[in-house]
Amino acid sequence: MSTTKLPPNTPPIVSAQEWEAARVDMLAKEKAHTHARDALMAERRQMPWLAVENKYIFDGPNGRVNLLDLFEGRRQLIVYRAFFEPGVHGWPQHACIGCSMVADQVSHLSHLHARDTTLAYASRAPQADIKRLKSQMGWQHIPWYTITDSFDADFGVAEWHGHNAFIRDGDRIFRTYFINSRGDEAIGTVWSFLDMTALGRQEEWEKSPAGYPQSRPYKWWNWHDSYVPDAAPDPKWVEVSDAGEAAMRSRDS
Structure with missing residues (x-):
């Protein structure tokens, strides 16, 4: 049992009725926050796209692949740049502590796949080390590739972590959004991943451009x-x- 004392200046202790009134007041503010966030996500889905001209080559568990291959045949792709390589604290036993916390939060990927979206990780560590790390940390469910070229520099993740979202039209690839810094703290649930994509959650209540897939x-x-x-x-x-x-x-x- 913890013997640590509470800090000074804690909130007041109140009756059940007062507590419920305070909760209802806070709930109204939380709902306003949710509605404002929904509007922000709708605005994000209207963001312009950037054509990706470079093929970009990665080492994968089965050999060389390009960025299009990382989609695994799905329409959308999210790539997280995880720091696992020489020079990073923890190498070679561990990946970056922060990136490892992000990986620990990744939910079951089948739900993303059901929305035609793939999640992949990319680092500069060789595949043998990535395979060992995934097994050691219980991350076997995450596709994880080795960066071999300027992918990290070109997409703003050469020095710090970040999630890049892409969409494809046949063989053509477009960058649609980028989340990094504290934005990565909220990433890990199915909803957080879908909300950063061009197509969103693909549900009827969302305000999206006409013709977008919705159910x-x-x-x-x-x-x-x-x-x-x-x-x-x-x-x-x-x-x-x-x-x-x-x-x-x-x-x-």
């Missing part, structure tokens, strides 16, 4: 071992989630 919220969700491409939503889950939505609307009203 009903909640309905595309599935167990991570049960996704089937282009399958209709589980009818029982549609029933359950519809009831949940109705209950939330009734409560909020």
Whole structure:
């Protein structure tokens, strides 16, 4: 049991009724924050795109690949530049402590894949070291490549970590967004990854350009071992989630 004392100047101790009133007041502010964030994400989806002309070559677990290969056939790609290489604190036993915390937060990738989006990591360490690190740290689910050229310098991640988002049209690739510094603190959930992409969560409530892929919220969700491409939503889950939505609307009203 901890014997550490609380710091001075803590908030007041109040009754249950006072606490609930304070929570309701804070909830209103949190909802306003959420709505403002939704508007910001909609603005992000209107960002211009930058054509990527260089092929960029990486070493992968099965040999040389280019940036297009990193998409794994999906429409969107997010590449996180993780620092694992000579000269980085922790080498060769560990990757950068901060980058390792980011990797620890990566959720199950099947949900991203269901939204036609791939996540990949890239470092300058050789593949043998990357394979060892992934096994040691439990990161086998993350595709992880070795940078061999100017990819990191060209995309703002030569000296510091960051997530770059891309989209493809056939073989043509476009850079759509970039998150780094403290922005990386919030990355790791399915929603945080999708929110940084050009297509967003691809749900009907989102304000996106006309023609963007969108479906009903909640309905595309599935167990991570049960996704089937282009399958209709589980009818029982549609029933359950519809009831949940109705209950939330009734409560909020």
